[in-house]
Amino acid sequence: MSTDTPQSGTNANGDTDGNADADDNGAVEQRSDEPLVRVRNLQKYFWENDSLLDRLLGNDRVAVRAVDGVSFDIHEGETLGLVGESGCGKSTTGETLLRLQEPTDGRVEFEGRNVYDLAGEALTEFRTDAQVVFQDPFSSLDPRMTIGDIVQQPLDIHDIGTEDERRERVRDLLERVGLSVDQLDRYPHEFSGGQRQRIGIARALALEPDFLVLDEPTSALDVSVQAQVLNLLDDLQDEFDLTYLLISHDLSVIRHVCDRVAVMYLGEIVEVGPVADIFEAPKHPYTKALLESVPRASTDERNRERETLTGDVPSPRDPPSGCRFRTRCPAVIPPEDLEIEQDAYREIMDLRQRIEGEDISLESVGEDGQFAFEDGSIQGSDVPGFVAALKERLLDRDLPSPHDEIVEEALAELADSNWDAAAERLRAEYESVCERVHPDLRTEEQSAPNQHQPVACHLYGESPPNAVDPSSWRE
Numbered sequence: 001m002s003t004d005t006p007q008s009g010t011n012a013n014g015d016t017d018g019n020a021d022a023d024d025n026g027a028v029e030q031r032s033d034e035p036l037v038r039v040r041n042l043q044k045y046f047w048e049n050d051s052l053l054d055r056l057l058g059n060d061r062v063a064v065r066a067v068d069g070v071s072f073d074i075h076e077g078e079t080l081g082l083v084g085e086s087g088c089g090k091s092t093t094g095e096t097l098l099r100l101q102e103p104t105d106g107r108v109e110f111e112g113r114n115v116y117d118l119a120g121e122a123l124t125e126f127r128t129d130a131q132v133v134f135q136d137p138f139s140s141l142d143p144r145m146t147i148g149d150i151v152q153q154p155l156d157i158h159d160i161g162t163e164d165e166r167r168e169r170v171r172d173l174l175e176r177v178g179l180s181v182d183q184l185d186r187y188p189h190e191f192s193g194g195q196r197q198r199i200g201i202a203r204a205l206a207l208e209p210d211f212l213v214l215d216e217p218t219s220a221l222d223v224s225v226q227a228q229v230l231n232l233l234d235d236l237q238d239e240f241d242l243t244y245l246l247i248s249h250d251l252s253v254i255r256h257v258c259d260r261v262a263v264m265y266l267g268e269i270v271e272v273g274p275v276a277d278i279f280e281a282p283k284h285p286y287t288k289a290l291l292e293s294v295p296r297a298s299t300d301e302r303n304r305e306r307e308t309l310t311g312d313v314p315s316p317r318d319p320p321s322g323c324r325f326r327t328r329c330p331a332v333i334p335p336e337d338l339e340i341e342q343d344a345y346r347e348i349m350d351l352r353q354r355i356e357g358e359d360i361s362l363e364s365v366g367e368d369g370q371f372a373f374e375d376g377s378i379q380g381s382d383v384p385g386f387v388a389a390l391k392e393r394l395l396d397r398d399l400p401s402p403h404d405e406i407v408e409e410a411l412a413e414l415a416d417s418n419w420d421a422a423a424e425r426l427r428a429e430y431e432s433v434c435e436r437v438h439p440d441l442r443t444e445e446q447s448a449p450n451q452h453q454p455v456a457c458h459l460y461g462e463s464p465p466n467a468v469d470p471s472s473w474r475e
């Protein structure tokens with residue numbers, strides 16, 4: 001963990017300047033040391049409607065794309081933060097890379113070996129070296145076991161040492177995490193939340209691991225206790241040369257303890273970089289919005305107009321095409337030849353999304369059944385009034401010409417319940433590169449040596465698809 005002194009000059013996946021020497025011509029020689037953990041294109045899908053009964057009933061299998069092709073490295077001794085809104089796939093990433101879940105595709109190397117190929121002794125070694133601390137100390141500790149037995153359990157399972165040696169190790173561990181050995185024979189319910197998390201940490205350390213996945217280690221704790229547990233993790237990292245993947249939705253935790261941070265959205269990583277760069281100069285519109293949504297301490301900052309994340313996170317069962325954030329993105333890129341202000345474009349894109357999702361109650365438009373639908377259509381003479389009422393309900397602003405006319409044409413299709421035609425009218429005019437092309441995040445191999453904050457966004461492509469200045473859309 002950094003204690004607020006993050007690395008600088010780190011490339012896509014954590015190579016630091018200290019390890020990349022520039023020669024006289026400015027050419028940079030890459031560091032030779034391998035990351036401790038290398039994740040490449042990791043995918044984990046959960047399948048719904050996948051039972052025998054579903055097959056007999058002819059139900060289609062549905063993939064929940066919890067993790068959908070993530071790549072990152074974690075270097076020895078560092079803390080990489082994984083941050084994103086609830087449900088974006090953070091825990092599944094952590095569990096899959098520890099092989100607590102089988103991957104759908106992709107590769108995870110730990111000390112250079114593919115974790116998913118390991119068997120026998122090599123697998124046991126990996127299970128010893130890589131451990132996890134879960135969020136909820138209440139449910140992750142067996143209530144029927146004493147804490148001595150809980151901490152000793154991994155030593156028993158791996159048959160390490162004699163009974164006396166194991167007991168001695170448990171005592172050492174409990175003391176090291178700030179608990180008293182007198183408490184050895186007590187049960188989890190006799191401890192506070194913070195103490196229970198210390199027990200979970202002691203158990204994770206029992207086998208002397210090199211690497212810990214810390215999955216929201218402090219989110220179930222009172223704020224006052226959170227700092228104590230984070231400080232303990234920091235001390236333990238120094239003392240035992242630990243490498244951490246810290247999963248958290250809490251940006252202040254990430255900022256306080258991480259060296260680098262990977263920002264996750266809907267199963268993908270959208271930006272990676274040193275923690276100071278990500279917090280001070282975020283690039284991806286999602287990262288910016290995530291940071292904007294954090295309450296500010298200073299009055300100046302509090303009074304500043306804040307653009308927070310709006311709109312629902314789409315389902316991982318059917319993620320948006322192209323950039324997954326484009327359905328909420330305040331910087332979604334208009335077609336090259338279109339003259340339109342960003343706010344108006346966003347509003348039209350939102351309207352199209354609602355039309356595509358048939359997410360408008362047409363029967364309730366207007367006053368008390370003003371527009372009666374018969375066989376899916378309203379009377380022709382009512383169409384202008386219907387379109388005006390729809391606009392009033394669905395749009396927050398008056399659109400300039402010619403956009404107003406195009407939107408009216410699309411809405412008029414809804415007078416005949418022609419959802420597809422309405423969506424098509426808008427798609428024909430307003431389709432964005434963000435929905436057509438998936439922006440990839442470069443991996444270490446693909447990044448220029450001086451590119452230390454890769455971002456998966458068309459605004460930052462080598463040849464941006466549209467002349468939008470990324471710094472201009474919000475300041």
Ligand SMILES: Nc1ncnc2c1ncn2[C@@H]1O[C@H](COP(=O)(O)OP(=O)(O)OP(=O)(O)O)[C@@H](O)[C@H]1O
Nearest residue numbers: 046064066085086087088089090091092093249316
């Ligand atoms: N066993 C499962 N079966 C089906 N879907 C699952 C399963 N586990 C997770 N998911 C889904 O996968 C997606 C990612 O979940 P995950 O718990 O990894 O997200 P997260 O970012 O860790 O969220 P949180 O912070 O709320 O824990 C979610 O949509 C979740 O509902």
